[in-house]
Amino acid sequence: MNYLFIHQSFPGQYQHLVIHLAAQPGNRVVFLSHESQNRIDKVERIEYLPYRTPHPSTHHYIREVEQAVIFGQSVYEQALRLKRDGFRPDIIVGHNGWGETLYLKDVWPDVPLLAYFEFFYRFRGADIGFDPDTPVTLNDAPRVRTKNTVNLLGLEAADWGQTPTRWQWSLYPEDARRRISVIHEGIDTAAVRPDPQAWVRLNHLNLSLSAKDEVITYVARNLEPYRGFHVFMRALPEILRRRPKAHVLLVGGDEVSYGPPAPEGHTFRQIMLNQVGRDLDLSRVHFLGRVPYDSFVNILQVSSVHVYLTYPFVLSWSFLEAMSAGCLIVGSATQPVEEVLKDRENGLLVDFFDQKGIADRIDEVLDHPDRMQDLRLRARETVVRNYDLRTVTLPRHLALIEDLIAGRTPQP
Structure with missing residues (x-):
């Protein structure tokens, strides 16, 4: 199987997953990210370089949107190079938050895209206005509504979504929740355990x-x-x-x-x-x-x-x-x-x-x-x-990926 992962900070939430997949015979794992000193055995890391930063004159509501489009375009161009070199993934897995997954279906329309949906911003009921030390301003409501542009574009682009907790899942619109599975990245409980002698x-x-x-x-x-x-x-x-x-x-x-x-x-x-x-x-x-x-x-x-x-x-x-x-x-x-x-x-x-x-x-x-x-x-x-990574979250994640590759509709 060929796997394509995308996350600006390699390996991000995908560390355990790519280690497992890369260790399986016959798998090829390619990972698009920004420059990083991190390395994982048998994972091919390819850098994408955003060609510029948002322009200073860009309206502050959409500065993050412009950045996401720049990131998405840079990933898109790198994906086109991979395609020209003969690479075709069986599945694409990437973090939606910075726009990196926005245009990948335009490169491989028939390849399933599983996107990580971390947080749907809300003006009420979440972080905004929670702390009196950071008072709400007149710009916050329209700014936060606009901030979800990348979230919503990413939802339209993806075949399915994944988020780590039920509360994060609950923040997404109801129609989006029907296509998002709750699967945490997992904790290596064998490595992180009590030690009275520590x-x-x-x-x-x-x-x-x-x-x-x-x-x-x-x-x-x-x-x-x-x-x-x-x-x-x-x-x-x-x-x-x-x-x-x-x-x-x-x-x-x-x-x-x-x-x-x-x-x-x-x-x-x-x-x-x-x-x-x-x-x-x-x-x-x-x-x-x-x-x-x-x-x-x-x-x-x-x-x-x-x-x-x-x-x-x-x-x-x-x-x-x-x-x-x-x-x-x-x-x-x-x-x-x-x-x-x-x-x-x-x-x-x-x-x-x-x-x-x-x-x-x-x-x-x-x-x-x-x-x-x-x-x-x-x-x-x-x-x-x-x-637990090995007995709970990794098997769930792998099952979700297998469903998408096989063309089955997962259960949210």
């Missing part, structure tokens, strides 16, 4: 931490409001006052993945340290930046309590990985989290903005005789049962 060393302090210590963890790709960084930082002075032996490990970069950027020349970390830094014992608050994956897993394994906060937005992989590692999660009572985390069943929920509530829940965990071991076990059981 430890983390902070070399700059000559300090080692293990599960015997009070270790409070927070993880995000970037330290930003969409992942509740500002709320967690405002809660920290009270948390540290109550827990004089606790250390706080924060993993994440200083860029912005989602939402408005910090003011020019600043990061959200700097902004929050300016707000609350004088009230923090910074010898116990450790900003680790982005860390290698093995180190990230070790950090989860030594965690006494893991705080995960998010706007009503895309659910982080790290949230499910923390559950798989047996973390006791104090999570925000927002829709993406509530789909998975049930209060006092497999974790603890708290209002996103409730700084005192976050401190109270952390106290509750750290004061518990075994740090709520039964909830930790059920957290891991939840992920193994519903999101």
